[in-house]
Amino acid sequence: xxxxxxxxxxxxxxxxxxxxxxxxxxxxxxxxxxxxxxxxxxxxxxxxxxxxxxxxxxxxxxxxxxxxxxxxxxxxxxxxxxxxxxxxxxxxxxxxxxxxxxxxxxxxxxxxxxxxxxxxxxxxxxxxxxxxxxxxxxxxxxxxxxxxxxxxxxxxxxxxxxxxxxxxxxxxxxxxxxxxxxxxxxxxxxxxxxxxxxxxxxxxxxxxxxxxxxxxxxxxxxxxxxxxxxxxxxxxxxxxxxxxxxxxxxxxxxxxxxxxxxxxxxxxxxxxxxxxxxxxxxxxxxxxxxxxxxxxxxxxxxxxxxxxxxxxxxxxxxxxxxxxxxxxxxxxxxxxxxxxxxxxxxxxxxxxxxxxxxxxxxxxxxxxxxxxxxxxxxxxxxxxxxxxxxxxxxxxxxxxxxxxxxxxxxxxxxxxxxxxxxx
Amino acid sequence: xxxxxxxxxxxxxxxxxxxxxxxxxxxxxxxxxxxxxxxxxxxxxxxxxxxxxxxxxxxxxxxxxxxxxxxxxxxxxxxxxxxxxxxxxxxxxxxxxxxxxxxxxxxxxxxxxxx
Numbered sequence: 001x002x003x004x005x006x007x008x009x010x011x012x013x014x015x016x017x018x019x020x021x022x023x024x025x026x027x028x029x030x031x032x033x034x035x036x037x038x039x040x041x042x043x044x045x046x047x048x049x050x051x052x053x054x055x056x057x058x059x060x061x062x063x064x065x066x067x068x069x070x071x072x073x074x075x076x077x078x079x080x081x082x083x084x085x086x087x088x089x090x091x092x093x094x095x096x097x098x099x100x101x102x103x104x105x106x107x108x109x110x111x112x113x114x115x116x117x118x119x120x121x122x123x124x125x126x127x128x129x130x131x132x133x134x135x136x137x138x139x140x141x142x143x144x145x146x147x148x149x150x151x152x153x154x155x156x157x158x159x160x161x162x163x164x165x166x167x168x169x170x171x172x173x174x175x176x177x178x179x180x181x182x183x184x185x186x187x188x189x190x191x192x193x194x195x196x197x198x199x200x201x202x203x204x205x206x207x208x209x210x211x212x213x214x215x216x217x218x219x220x221x222x223x224x225x226x227x228x229x230x231x232x233x234x235x236x237x238x239x240x241x242x243x244x245x246x247x248x249x250x251x252x253x254x255x256x257x258x259x260x261x262x263x264x265x266x267x268x269x270x271x272x273x274x275x276x277x278x279x280x281x282x283x284x285x286x287x288x289x290x291x292x293x294x295x296x297x298x299x300x301x302x303x304x305x306x307x308x309x310x311x312x313x314x315x316x317x318x319x320x321x322x323x324x325x326x327x328x329x330x331x332x333x334x335x336x337x338x339x340x341x342x343x344x345x346x347x348x349x350x351x352x353x354x355x356x357x358x359x360x361x362x363x364x365x366x367x368x369x370x371x372x373x374x375x376x377x378x379x380x381x382x383x384x385x386x387x388x389x390x391x392x393x394x395x396x397x398x399x400x401x402x403x404x405x406x407x408x409x410x411x412x413x414x415x416x417x418x419x420x421x422x423x
Numbered sequence: 424x425x426x427x428x429x430x431x432x433x434x435x436x437x438x439x440x441x442x443x444x445x446x447x448x449x450x451x452x453x454x455x456x457x458x459x460x461x462x463x464x465x466x467x468x469x470x471x472x473x474x475x476x477x478x479x480x481x482x483x484x485x486x487x488x489x490x491x492x493x494x495x496x497x498x499x500x501x502x503x504x505x506x507x508x509x510x511x512x513x514x515x516x517x518x519x520x521x522x523x524x525x526x527x528x529x530x531x532x533x534x535x536x537x538x
Contacts, residue, residue, distance in 0.1 A: 008487065009487050009490065009491050010457075010461065011454070011457065011458045011461055011491050011494075011495070012490060012491045012494060014454055014457070015451070015454065015491075015494055015495065018450075018451065018454065022450065055490075057483065057486055057487075059483060082490075084486055084489055084490050105489075105490040105491075105493070105494065106489065106490065106493040106494075106501055107493070108494055241498070243441075
């Protein structure tokens with residue numbers, strides 16, 4: 001296999017080359033520095049490569065222009081286009097210009113690079129042999145077939161237990177969007193599908209800056225889809241990175257979550273599946289809740305098998321574990337579990353299995369916050385009360401509590417300053 | 424690390440010791456000396472570009488930092504790169520000075536563990 005890497009950063013070129021050589025020791029990797037050379041001319045043997053990895057910002061050149069030039073050549077191999085975060089509109093343009101795949105540099109891991117290169121170089125027989133690859137190809141193919149008025153589905157960017165997620169663009173202005181397409185397994189449950197469509201019809205009517213904007217939903221090619229805003233800031237899982245957030249930031253995000261829940265509950269909707277992957281960030285840092293209602297209908301814990309098995313049980317309320325009727329206090333509990341994680345960088349409860357974690361929610365008192373975070377203990381306790389009658393009743397109550405907490409802290413600071421002035 | 428541009432400027436007051444710790448995959452260890460040399464060269468280039476008010480170069484350098492930092496596990500390099508790119512776009516000299524000083528501080532203190 002021959003691969004050409006075009007990027008203006010030598011360290012990134014070296015890193016990509018390392019990843020490729022580790023995976024395919026026999027491969028030949030050439031680096032091309034656009035700071036030293038102009039765009040390869042007609043005599044350059046572009047067709048001798050199996051894949052070209054091309055950066056968007058090339059220092060002196062524009063990667064999109066290079067892409068367009070390459071794609072005009074008959075010998076152009078598949079191109080993996082690299083963009084920086086916050087450049088989704090460039091990713092949209094690259095895909096429209098013929099890029100065969102794209103990756104956001106900030107999220108480009110070894111695994112993602114290898115998967116992408118493997119997909120781009122796999123022969124038909126390999127695709128048939130590998131179920132994983134075949135599934136991805138099927139996902140790409142489904143996206144290409146979807147007919148959504150005013151929307152162009154461009155590229156598969158993620159797969160979950162319930163749906164496939166695609167980068168899409170709005171015709172006319174290339175605004176990046178996300179299209180979620182329900183999996184066929186979900187589609188086969190008529191009741192679940194009906195509820196999904198009904199709930200998203202409700203969510204579309206929520207006017208809240210803390211809730212993901214759903215532009216439209218419908219069905220095409222026998223698959224239900226929804227079109228929603230694209231979040232360039234990623235999700236809370238990524239923001240946390242396995243660590244705690246500064247307490248002020250954690251509480252600010254939690255307060256935004258409460259505003260979101262207030263708006264959601266006001267419409268009679270329960271989320272039921274609050275977890276870090278469902279809290280997204282816009283470029284301006286604002287938080288928005290995504291993925292409504294699906295958890296009620298589908299048991300994701302049984303389906304994923306990709307290390308996400310504890311995803312839902314980790315944030316489940318005791319009444320969810322017991323399979324009892326739910327009300328909005330279930331979301332309050334899950335939000336409390338999220339607050340604990342944001343403050344400490346740890347899960348409220350850990351366990352070897354989903355069942356073990358679920359049972360902790362039922363029976364185990366929550367751990368105390370570390371001493372520097374003690375001022376949030378009462379808040380947390382009232383969020384994750386096992387008896388929902390002892391819990392905050394709604395988001396407004398939580399926001400009221402947060403306000404009092406803030407004013408108490410402000411008053412204490414002011415009193416402290418006064419004391420210092422007096423002495 | 425070579426400690427160039429070492430500063431005790433107050434810009435990174437919010438950073439605790441943990442923020443200077445980076446874990447890099449063991450099999451990338453041999454790439455890190457060159458990576459760090461290039462980052463320190465980059466810091467010097469940023470300072471020269473700032474002195475010359477060359478905002479286009481600052482923007483390009485910031486963008487490059489943003490792209491390469493996370494890839495090696497140096498998330499803070501990406502964060503600072505974003506800040507430099509934004510500062511260059513808006514021509515915000517004070518922000519650029521602050522971010523470049525933070526970069527110098529970070530490079531002088533960063534502790535790398537290989538796992």
